[in-house]
Amino acid sequence: MALGALILFRGVYFLLPLTLATLLLVGHELHRATDTPVGRAAARLSPVLLAILVFIAGIWLLASGVTPTTIETTDILALHVPLSLVEIAHMLGGLTGLTLLIVARGLLHRLDAAWWAALILTFLAAVLALPKGIAWTEATGLVILGTLLWVFRAEFGRHSTLRSQTLEPEWLVAIGLVVAAMIWLLFLSYRDITYRHDLWWQFAFDAHVSRSLRATSVVAVVAGGIGLWQLFRPAGRAALPPTTEKLALAADITHRQDSAEACLVLMGDKSLLFSIDETAFIMYGQSGRSWIALGDPVGDPSRAPNLVWRFVETASAHGGRAVFYQVTPAALPWYLDAGLRAFKLGEAAxxxxxxxxxxxxxxxxxxxxxxxxxxxxxxxxxxxxxxxxxxxxxxxxxxxxxxxxxxxxxxxxxxxxxxxxxxxxxxxxxxxxxxxxxxxxxxxxxxxxxxxxxxxxxxxxxxxxxxxxxxxxxxxxxxxxxxxxxxxx
Structure with missing residues (x-):
């Protein structure tokens, strides 16, 4: 007992600060490396790569939640960790994994809220990995992922909420397949155990199948609820002509712009999508499935990138495709970052x-x-x-x-x-x-x-x-x- 206390004391007061200092140093050096050409190229790709890594981390957490731990690990947990903490860590680990699958979509779209959620959940999952099954490899991988998220913080600057994002059918299908694979892995891992109703209510350190059943059921129910909410939530209004108040606001924003072409908003025949703080807008019309924006976003340039993303997502949520017509070369990075392609149709004199x-x-x-x-x-x-x-x-x-x-x-x-x-x-x-x-x-x-x-x-x-x-x-x-x-x- 005295030896265990001494090891714990050394770990908390010596190893833990040393580990945190090492991670901070590595993160600082990686952040400095983004100023190099290779680092800048990596920064541009980081949203896609981190979204993939976070999605994989979610799969990892779900898979580890339905597989049993070793006998040695179970004995160590029984000696040093309360059973209630093991049960809570197991349940939260599964829900964290499911949440990371959803958050990965927000990272792909550069949402700052998704970045915060991924960062917090990654380190939370790393902490839960220890009482869940002393999974040092899992914890280390999650800490490394959290460090990468911290290094590339600047790439996630879109101000939005996770609740406002719409999961595409393809994304819902992918999450559904992961949950289905989790259920299949559960039955594969415990295929030698005969199912009994009382398994649901067994709480013991070696009751691995019971914990896995409860965690899988909760994850499946939550995933099904999110899927139904996404499928049946109102898609929002289709494009409508601007009201008198919105047209007056657009005219006021236009009056302070350099581009004279923005005055075409005064025709009142185009729909308007404003930034959240109403300091910029996009004017657009619809033709079939195409949502066609005229020119670059008008207004505060700092709001333009997020406004482009919102327009693309709004068009997609209504089953349409976003098009930007008559844009300027200086604004091309906004559209390329949003996944659009550029086609030259002519020149302006x-x-x-x-x-x-x-x-x-x-x-x-x-x-x-x-x-x-x-x-x-x-x-x-x-x-x-x-x-x-x-x-x-x-x-x-x-x-x-x-x-x-x-x-x-x-x-x-x-x-x-x-x-x-x-x-x-x-x-x-x-x-x-x-x-x-x-x-x-x-x-x-x-x-x-x-x-x-x-x-x-x-x-x-x-x-x-x-x-x-x-x-x-x-x-x-x-x-x-x-x-x-x-x-x-």
Whole structure:
């Protein structure tokens, strides 16, 4: 007895601090290693690898819960550990294993809540491995896994809750197969023992089959309950047009952005997905199974990666597929991290306004068109937002005539449509000849001095050929004088 107490004293006061210090040192060195090229590559892959390792750890815990310990281990537990602690460790070990199977999905999607859950459960399972069966190998493996989770903490920055995640049918099937394998392993491990009803109520150190039966039953019941809850929980509402309040919030966020294309949200024909703190949003539409977001997330850039993930998951939860249309090269890492692939469909043209002018031989065609339009009596007027109502019917006639002459119809989504409410929210440029309006274009711009672009451009059939050239040149010269950086085409 005195020898056992002395060994325990030495372990607690000497070996335990030494082990913890060693683990902290190893974790610190591994964390420093992530600054190297190889370390950065490992960091990018860490969510997938850690999700796999955590899933394997869950399988390991479930398997160890239905296999008997050795006679020597049972004797040691009987001498030094209370039976109640052995029973509790066995039951909690099985539930921890099941929870790790679920948490692995959150790690795959970089959820910070999943990281915290995996870290806590991993070290908890490592502690439970000792009273459960003095499983030093299991405890060591779990401690190593917990250390890896700690090292790659920075890769799990998506703020979300585990309760909000939806387990895909494939994930539910995988968990179901693991639980089924656990039940099969239970019967295989105790195939020499005849089943009796009283096995359920036997509590003894050598009652391995009883503990395994109880743990397996609880795990199976909990897993079945989670599966039914996931299958029958409301999927949430499908995409709906924004309310007046949400559209006003989106307009306020857009006003503080550099990209003028974000003004297309003012059309009100696209659904909106806001970040949790409502400082950023994604505008999107649906076509068949495709949920198509227009452009990059608008708003606080720090909220964009999580918003991309939420959009992908929301589309998947409704049986759809997420698509992002007209994104910028700088934002590609957000979409690649979410498991999407990039396809180049075209390019966007921008004209720097800082050095724009009509001088020089290369600009001669533009200069001639502009001078010809001036000789024909064309003039440009820019109506500020909210003042287009006085000429809206004239603009409607021009728009309808242009559509009929071009034999096209309104497109919408990534292009504006002739909607008086939409035109009232933005500046509108009109071209007059002898006082009569012959062409117009609405202007997309935010409150920043970064970019301006045009959306609708429509003219009467009998307008001079140089009308549109004149309109574009005058707009560029006007916004150049205002200090705008570039003009989007």
């Amino acid at each position: 921008h004209i720097p306004l800082t050095d724009f002018g009509l001088e020089g031989p290369q600009r001669a065609p533009l200069r001639h068109a502009y001078n010809r339009a001036r000789r024909e009596g064309l003039s440009l007027e820019i109506l500020p937002p909210g003042s287009v109502g006085a000429v809206i019917e004239t603009l409607r006639v021009i728009s309808d005539t242009w559509l009929a002459n071009q034999r096209v119809r309104e497109k919408g989504y990534s292009l504006g449509t002739f909607d008086p409410a939409y035109l009232e929210r933005l500046p509108v440029a009109i071209v007059r000849r002898d006082g009569q309006i012959i062409a117009f274009a609405n202007v997309l711009r935010t409150g920043m001095q970064r970019e301006v672009r045009i959306d609708l451009m429509r003219a009467l059939p009998d307008a001079p050929p140089s009308t549109m050239d004149f309109l574009l040149i005058e707009l560029m010269r006007h916004y150049q004088a205002e200090g705008m950086a570039r003009f989007g085409l």
